[in-house]
Amino acid sequence: MTAHTSPASAARPGRRPGTSTTRRAILTAARARFAADGFTGTTIRRVAGDAGVDASLVMQFFRSKNELFAAVMAVPADALTHFSDAFEGTDDGLGERVVRAFLDVWEGDARTSEPLMAMLRGAIVNEQANEQLREFIQERFFAAAVSSRNADADEGADADADAVDGDAMLRAGIVSSMLVGLVVGRGVVGVPTLAEAEREKLIMLVGPAVQSVLVPTP
Known part of the structure; x- marks a missing residue:
């Protein structure tokens, strides 16, 4: 680099x-x-x-x-609401909203993106950075995903809350890994095709994949 x-x-x-x-x-x-x-x-x-x-x-x-x-590594509080906001509303377009919110936070204003990139680069060799990154993702992304899935489950009379929690956490973990990988490819490794791609193009391509993981097929 x-x-x-x-x-x-x-x-x-x-x-x-x-x-x-x-x-x-x-x-x-x-x-x-x-x-x-x-x-x-x-x-x-x-x-x-x-x-x-x-x-x-x-x-x-x-x-x-x-x-x-x-x-x-102090991330501004307003950045922490971005993921939660993406889960507001219906499941239609959820994947694209989540990808857009993730890229907005990681590649937007330097006040937010640079601490996160510092966490990401430091997580490999610094336990504090590793812990901070896990907490950031879990505190907002996981919580929002689980809350959204549980809200949907509450509408069904036979919903098993524990099963929904476990399933939602797994789905959120898969999506967070996908999106962190995307950021690593663009901003850390610098894979040319990813680094040069327009954000809207990435959102259009990655959004449906995220959608398919987050929103279970009936």
Whole structure:
């Protein structure tokens, strides 16, 4: 992967005016660096260079790379509602709504997408990132899918709640794996055909597959 280089890296290192401004600058630089290079490839020195500050200053705010990484992985609350919103409404078009919501979160505003990409790249080598990624997917995607399936089951007199829960969780797990794989192919591995594909084309192609998994055939 080509390392991300911020224009700020050319700035003269030193203390920025204002503690909050300096901290934000470091977090912004770290967010982009972790998203581009992953946990292992990111160094405090590189983050400091991107932010235009001394490495020692980064360590004053964040005592280790692990602590800096934890701060970077804070995903804005509004992003967490995206998956739940996709499950609102009827089953018609559910697959396309879910794929669109997933890509909107992972490939949209940098404030949301970069922490998630940092989690994804770091999950291989960093247990904290692995746990954060699991929690993010389970907290919203799994919960929304199970809630949606259970709501449908409640309409049937003979529904077995435990069976529905298990089935919904399995279906949600399959879909989340499909979509994470899509993001990895586009943003991490950089498979040319996936990376160059238009988002709407992907939604049109992947949506029906997601639909077939999430919505059981009567």
